[in-house]
Amino acid sequence: MALMPKLPRTVNFPVPAKPTRYEILEGLRITAPVAAGYIPLGLAYGVLVIQLGLPWWLAPALSLSAYSGSAELLVVTLAAQNTPLAVIAVTMLLVNFRLLFFAFSFPLHVIEGRFARLFSMYALVDEAYALTAARPNGWTKPRLLTMQVLFNLTWVVSALVGVFAGSLIPIQIEGLDFALTALFITLTLDAARTRRALPSVLLAGASFAVAMVVAPTQRLLVALLLFVACLAGRHVLHRRGILHSPESPASADGQGQATPEGGAQ
Missing domain, CATH: 1.10.287 (Helix Hairpins)
Structure with a gap:
């Protein structure tokens, strides 16, 4: 009986990771169409801050500290009505409480490094969660952080441009404060x-x-x-x-x- 030839041992080499530059560009490609939707809402938010007679710095300050479009629109509306601070704080907590449940399925495990992980937790918004839920696979640290940085920058810059545009408008725009109500109506119709x-x-x-x-x-x-x-x-x-x-x-x-x-x- 002829002996079978000895076959070479197969070695499973790990699949090489894609370059960071590719991951960043892919994150930009995925995120850009969704981030574009931030622009009109951010502009309206910035103009609304000026139209309500609030200081201009409140728009970027809230965008960096709270970073939640619906909550920020709600806060400036309540602040313009001299609502007590405790009521504003509790309202923001209730509005943003949903983000706690988003964290259970958000791919935070791909983020390494304390600062990067803290930023990813801070920048977890509805759109970021929706993109990861729609694309559950393929997320890496550069791609995920690129998505969240682009969302954050788009919102902050849009709000600043809105503040600048609002300061140039000499008249009061009637009905602009309805932006918050329109936002929640849209969210309700989308969910129901x-x-x-x-x-x-x-x-x-x-x-x-x-x-x-x-x-x-x-x-x-x-x-x-x-x-x-x-x-x-x-x-x-x-x-x-x-x-x-x-x-x-x-x-x-x-x-x-x-x-x-x-x-x-």
């Missing part, structure tokens, strides 16, 4: 596209209606607190099996079979 989101929309409306009756002067803060309490209570009922989602199989016909109206969206 399925039947599953309907209970949350109804809870939000009911919370605001109760707040208007109970505390009309602090309606926003009270409505947020009531809405958070309702969401927490609904979550507990879901966990205990008392309440089921309108689209969950367990709630259909009581037999675990989905009805035609209760199918997944």
Whole structure:
């Protein structure tokens, strides 16, 4: 019987990492179309700061310290109405509380270095999370940091340009303070596209209606607190099996079979 020739041992070499320059350019390519959406909102934010009679430095100061478009628009609107600082702080906490849950699935593990990781945590915004959720693979430290730096710079620069433009406008622009309301309406419509989101929309409306009756002067803060309490209570009922989602199989016909109206969206 002929002996089989001895085959050379195969060695699995690690796949070489792509150059940092390539990763940075790829991060710019992915991020640029989304970052462009920051420009009109940042301009409106900067102009709004001037139109409300607030100091110009408040726009970049908030952009660097808070770095949350919806929260910043909310803060300048409340500040112009002489809202107490404690109310502003609690409102910002409730508005930005969602970012805590984003961190659970954000690819922070690819970031090495204490300063870089702290910056990535600071620069975690909705758009950064959405991009990583849509592209769960392929994120590296240069690519991820490039994305977050571009988002941050676009927002800060747009706000500064808006401040400069607002200082050149001699007249008061009517309705510009509606930018905050328009932003939240857009976010609400974007989130409420399925039947599953309907209970949350109804809870939000009911919370605001109760707040208007109970505390009309602090309606926003009270409505947020009531809405958070309702969401927490609904979550507990879901966990205990008392309440089921309108689209969950367990709630259909009581037999675990989905009805035609209760199918997944």
